[in-house]
Amino acid sequence: MSFTEMMRSALRGILGNKLRSVLTLLGVMIGVGAVVLLLAVGNGSAQQVQGLIDQLGTNTLTVRPTGGGGGFGGAPGGGAVRFGAERAGGTASTRPITVAVSEELTQAELGHVSAIVPEVTTNQTVSSSSSSQSSISIIGTTPEYFDVTTAAVATGQSFTDADVTAASKVAVIGQTLASQLYPTGSALGQQLYIDGTSFTVVGILAQQSSTALNDPNSTVIAPITRIQRSYTGFGQVSSLTVAAIDSGSVAAAQAEITIMLNQLLRVSDTANEPFTITDQSSLLDTAAASAQSFTVLLGAVAAISLLVGGIGVTNVMLVTVTERTREIGIRKALGATRGAILGQFLAEAATLTLLGGALGVIAALIGAQYPINGTQPVVLDYSIPLALGVSVAIGMFFGVYPAAKAAAMRPIQALRAI
Numbered sequence: 468m469s470f471t472e473m474m475r476s477a478l479r480g481i482l483g484n485k486l487r488s489v490l491t492l493l494g495v496m497i498g499v500g501a502v503v504l505l506l507a508v509g510n511g512s513a514q515q516v517q518g519l520i521d522q523l524g525t526n527t528l529t530v531r532p533t534g535g536g537g538g539f540g541g542a543p544g545g546g547a548v549r550f551g552a553e554r555a556g557g558t559a560s561t562r563p564i565t566v567a568v569s570e571e572l573t574q575a576e577l578g579h580v581s582a583i584v585p586e587v588t589t590n591q592t593v594s595s596s597s598s599s600q601s602s603i604s605i606i607g608t609t610p611e612y613f614d615v616t617t618a619a620v621a622t623g624q625s626f627t628d629a630d631v632t633a634a635s636k637v638a639v640i641g642q643t644l645a646s647q648l649y650p651t652g653s654a655l656g657q658q659l660y661i662d663g664t665s666f667t668v669v670g671i672l673a674q675q676s677s678t679a680l681n682d683p684n685s686t687v688i689a690p691i692t693r694i695q696r697s698y699t700g701f702g703q704v705s706s707l708t709v710a711a712i713d714s715g716s717v718a719a720a721q722a723e724i725t726i727m728l729n730q731l732l733r734v735s736d737t738a739n740e741p742f743t744i745t746d747q748s749s750l751l752d753t754a755a756a757s758a759q760s761f762t763v764l765l766g767a768v769a770a771i772s773l774l775v776g777g778i779g780v781t782n783v784m785l786v787t788v789t790e791r792t793r794e795i796g797i798r799k800a801l802g803a804t805r806g807a808i809l810g811q812f813l814a815e816a817a818t819l820t821l822l823g824g825a826l827g828v829i830a831a832l833i834g835a836q837y838p839i840n841g842t843q844p845v846v847l848d849y850s851i852p853l854a855l856g857v858s859v860a861i862g863m864f865f866g867v868y869p870a871a872k873a874a875a876m877r878p879i880q881a882l883r884a885i
Contacts, residue, residue: 499828509765527709
């Protein structure tokens with residue numbers, strides 16, 4: 468029997484019971500579609516996490532004080548100097564991480580460090596003449612913040628060193644906050660009120676991807692001296708963002724910062740350093756590994772439904788063999804070989820699973836066009852041929868027993884069947 472005749476016979480067998488064939492196709496389609504779509508969801512989630520971490524910069528380090536402090540000690544006020552005087556903090560033997568410490572680190576001219584940016588943060592109610600938003604993240608920093616992070620000014624301009632020196636009441640705000648507070652016009656040049664204190668909006672940030680913990684599009688960025696004077700006091704900063712000269716120098720920059728900070732803070736016990744340093748590239752590696760595990764887990768769960776579809780193929784083919792016993796007997800009596808009978812039923816199983824797999828891929832591609840639980844699926848290139856190949860392999864595997872049972876029948880026994 469030629470391949471064309473075998474396929475023609477297989478199609479006749481499939482079309483002989485349309486409802487049964489459709490139900491079998493549906494089972495395989497759901498299994499293949501689930502595999503492709505869930506792998507796409509896992510891949511989309513991985514890319515989303517990687518994008519968020521990339522925003523932090525793979526060549527940056529974040530230094531955060533541990534223990535007390537955090538930029539909220541001391542009463543607002545003071546003279547209009549570039550940075551307020553250090554206040555007492557920490558223990559009797561160590562210094563807190565303040566803006567002055569940040570300047571000393573910069574003046575040390577570390578070989579693998581290109582910039583050091585201090586930040587203080589607080590949450591305040593922000594309002595305009597027509598609207599108000601509560602618990603908005605307020606970041607006090609220096610102009611270098613816009614160089615070492617992905618926060619870019621889309622319209623207007625950032626504040627300057629002169630604004631930091633004068634503790635000017637100017638601010639750069641996120642796009643979401645701008646549209647919420649000024650829905651009928653541009654926010655540039657408008658007055659913004661942070662807990663009742665008036666600021667002039669000088670810039671609006673470019674759109675950024677949001678995280679679950681903080682929306683960078685709903686933030687206010689202002690001169691660090693003004694935020695310290697009005698809200699946090701001139702104590703310990705919330706963090707230092709350290710930019711290495713390139714991504715390959717991150718480890719060396721971390722070592723330099725650690726040694727220099729221990730000296731500046733007068734740390735005698737390096738096993739209990741009063742700060743932590745986070746390497747964004749290591750976060751990226753950890754997140755990528757977690758996302759890969761998540762993708763594999765989703766694929767394994769989806770594969771179970773594909774396995775169930777394969778078992779359904781076995782069931783259908785066994786029923787088909789039973790119903791077509793007389794046909795098998797007649798064909799064997801007319802000279803059909805064992806291989807021809809085996810090939811016919813294997814072709815039927817493979818055709819069913821291939822068609823079901825193709826429909827499952829189409830359904831998955833359609834489903835991948837829409838976000839699922841906030842994640843935009845991204846179809847993996849290899850998942851489509853893999854799913855189709857596995858579906859055909861499952862059809863062949865689960866079709867072997869029914870096909871072998873049909874091929875093993877003796878003609879006289881098959882012709883006696885009613």
